[in-house]
Amino acid sequence: MKQLLVFIRKEFYHVFRDRRTLLIMFGIPVAQILLFGFALTSEVKNAKIIISDNAKDANAQQIIHKIKASSYFLAEEATVNYTDIEKVFRKGELKCAVIFPPHFGNDLLRSGKAQIQIIADGSDPNTAKTLINYLTAIIADYQHQISPAAALPYSIVPETRLLYNENANGSLNFVPGVLALVLMIVCTALTSVAVVREKELGTMEILLVSPFKPVMVLIAKAIPFLALSIANFTLILLLSVYVLDVPVKGSLSLLYIESILFIITCLSFGLLISNTTNSQQTALLLSMMGLMMPTLIFTGFMFPLENMPWIFQAISNIIPSRWYFLIVKAVMLKGLGFEYVWKETLVLVAMTVLLLIIALKNFKKRLA
Amino acid sequence: MEEKVIICKELTKKFGDFIAVDKISFEVNKGEIFGFLGANGAGKTTAMRMLCGLSFPSSGEASVAGFNVYRQQQYIKRNIGYMSQKFSLYEDLTILENIRFFGGVYGVPAKEIKRRSNSLVEKLGLQSEAKKKVGDLPLGWKQKLAFSVAIFHQPKIVFLDEPTGGVDPVTRRQFWDMIYEAAASGITIFVTTHYMDEAEYCNRITVMVDGKIEALDTPQNLKKQFAVKSIDDVFYQLARGAKRSAD
Numbered sequence: 001m002k003q004l005l006v007f008i009r010k011e012f013y014h015v016f017r018d019r020r021t022l023l024i025m026f027g028i029p030v031a032q033i034l035l036f037g038f039a040l041t042s043e044v045k046n047a048k049i050i051i052s053d054n055a056k057d058a059n060a061q062q063i064i065h066k067i068k069a070s071s072y073f074l075a076e077e078a079t080v081n082y083t084d085i086e087k088v089f090r091k092g093e094l095k096c097a098v099i100f101p102p103h104f105g106n107d108l109l110r111s112g113k114a115q116i117q118i119i120a121d122g123s124d125p126n127t128a129k130t131l132i133n134y135l136t137a138i139i140a141d142y143q144h145q146i147s148p149a150a151a152l153p154y155s156i157v158p159e160t161r162l163l164y165n166e167n168a169n170g171s172l173n174f175v176p177g178v179l180a181l182v183l184m185i186v187c188t189a190l191t192s193v194a195v196v197r198e199k200e201l202g203t204m205e206i207l208l209v210s211p212f213k214p215v216m217v218l219i220a221k222a223i224p225f226l227a228l229s230i231a232n233f234t235l236i237l238l239l240s241v242y243v244l245d246v247p248v249k250g251s252l253s254l255l256y257i258e259s260i261l262f263i264i265t266c267l268s269f270g271l272l273i274s275n276t277t278n279s280q281q282t283a284l285l286l287s288m289m290g291l292m293m294p295t296l297i298f299t300g301f302m303f304p305l306e307n308m309p310w311i312f313q314a315i316s317n318i319i320p321s322r323w324y325f326l327i328v329k330a331v332m333l334k335g336l337g338f339e340y341v342w343k344e345t346l347v348l349v350a351m352t353v354l355l356l357i358i359a360l361k362n363f364k365k366r367l368a
Numbered sequence: 369m370e371e372k373v374i375i376c377k378e379l380t381k382k383f384g385d386f387i388a389v390d391k392i393s394f395e396v397n398k399g400e401i402f403g404f405l406g407a408n409g410a411g412k413t414t415a416m417r418m419l420c421g422l423s424f425p426s427s428g429e430a431s432v433a434g435f436n437v438y439r440q441q442q443y444i445k446r447n448i449g450y451m452s453q454k455f456s457l458y459e460d461l462t463i464l465e466n467i468r469f470f471g472g473v474y475g476v477p478a479k480e481i482k483r484r485s486n487s488l489v490e491k492l493g494l495q496s497e498a499k500k501k502v503g504d505l506p507l508g509w510k511q512k513l514a515f516s517v518a519i520f521h522q523p524k525i526v527f528l529d530e531p532t533g534g535v536d537p538v539t540r541r542q543f544w545d546m547i548y549e550a551a552a553s554g555i556t557i558f559v560t561t562h563y564m565d566e567a568e569y570c571n572r573i574t575v576m577v578d579g580k581i582e583a584l585d586t587p588q589n590l591k592k593q594f595a596v597k598s599i600d601d602v603f604y605q606l607a608r609g610a611k612r613s614a615d
Binding site: 002003006007009010013014017018201202203205206207208209210211212 | 420421422442445446448450451452454455456457458459460461465468469470472473474475527
């Protein structure tokens with residue numbers, strides 16, 4: 001036991017003296033949280049649009065006021081005819097154009113039917129769709145205003161709610177995703193590199209000749225990274241609560257327990273990688289490249305898993321971060337208890353046990 | 369009768385069809401400097417790994433420090449020290465941290481570690497460097513330090529696998545002075561080497577060729593037996609007949 005403590009202290013020396021490791025460990029999560037939280041927002045704000053009012057009547061003006069009042073748009077009024085519109089779009093900065101035909105108000109009041117043309121830059125389909133949705137909503141709202149509900153025999157008003165995220169905070173989905181991604185990559189990569197480094201330096205041999213049990217070498221290697229990963233997890237959690245306004249709705253202790261479980265899964269995976277390679281570069285490459293892409297794609301926080309072909313959905317089942325992502329979403333965002341995540345937890349436990357058994361078996365085989 | 373600390377009887381290691389070590393038998397006395405010579409691929413390292421408890425023999429018997437290599441590897445490990453050709457201290461740890469770590473792993477009590485490391489640093493004249501990282505020391509110093517760490521827990525036997533590779537002649541000489549000193553204090557030295565002049569420093573040497581021991585005696589007797597002037601010539605005569613190419 002005392003030997004283990006001596007060993008763990010040594011591991012901490014290694015970690016704290018290696019600036020590169022520390023930077024990876026704590027730099028990546030901070031950068032990712034800030035990037036995902038602020039840069040990768042799918043909301044559209046202050047989009048440049050142009051409004052061409054060829055009607056110049058009261059109705060058109062009222063709609064234009066409404067559009068201008070919205071924070072989604074930076075609206076500019078200009079008279080553009082149909083042929084020139086493409087030229088304006090080609091310059092690039094314009095996202096959308098709203099064109100009122102002549103006699104807009106007349107048509108509306110006389111025939112009860114008027115048209116507005118909305119042209120959006122389809123080369124960016126997501127933004128285009130969002131803008132069109134906003135504009136349609138504004139127009140529908142206006143329509144409702146000028147023909148009071150009483151005039152219509154029936155009226156259906158959809159009441160929409162974004163459950164668990166009433167303010168439509170875009171960071172919400174990213175936090176569990178970043179947690180899964182960062183822990184997966186940091187734990188796995190750093191652990192595998194730490195073990196392989198001993199092999200590369202020749203110190204592993206010295207350790208194996210010592211009375212220190214080989215399996216204890218692995219444990220001693222893993223414990224500092226377990227501690228650092230928990231610190232890392234806390235850091236991400238603090239950032240998300242205080243910087244991104246994503247609160248922890250469920251039980252904090254449950255979240256910690258599940259995260260520690262996931263960290264152990266990742267550590268086991270790192271140990272397994274370290275057994276199969278002898279150079280730090282290979283280990284880093286394997287864990288970074290081999291994990292980064294699958295984790296990004298198959299965790300489900302960037303691309304919805306439900307839309308993937310069944311084969312990819314099947315593959316996603318073997319990615320540990322996928323299950324952790326579900327757990328964090330349930331506990332952190334929805335505030336659900338253990339009774340809702342026990343299945344996912346069980347999957348993670350099974351994965352951990354399997355990985356650990358393979359890693360330890362491999363490690364022993366190499367010694368014989 | 370002298371105390372035997374290593375006893376090997378027909379020790380063999382096979383990897384599939386390949387016989388890396390072929391029925392070697394020898395005994396090493398307490399406090400002896402025992403040289404283990406052989407070309408690359410002759411089976412030195414494999415033999416040494418079996419004796420250190422790093423791998424199991426395929427057949428034959430061996431005991432190290434009185435413990436069986438099949439069943440008592442854990443006890444063997446407690447009683448030996450090991451230093452390999454690759455420099456094997458932690459470069460990002462200071463001298464004292466390295467000593468404390470390896471002392472701790474071998475179960476030396478903390479008080480004892482403190483006392484011994486102070487006297488060791490003093491003996492090596494490294495007082496001003498004690499808190500510097502090992503990576504900043506010249507290679508010769510590193511090797512001397514690595515040897516000191518290998519015998520820090522006062523093992524019965526220390527295995528040295530080509531310990532002086534890449535070290536300048538002056539430092540090699542100093543290194544051998546340390547080996548003599550350790551041997552005088554009762555530690556048995558088991559050393560493999562490529563340098564034939566170093567072989568002359570050993571009490572007894574064996575020459576391994578193709579997994580077998582082809583010669584085992586004092587350097588003087590071997591030179592007499594082969595009627596040559598140096599161990600270099602003895603080695604050349606024996607190794608010439610090797611069928612295995614160096615790996």
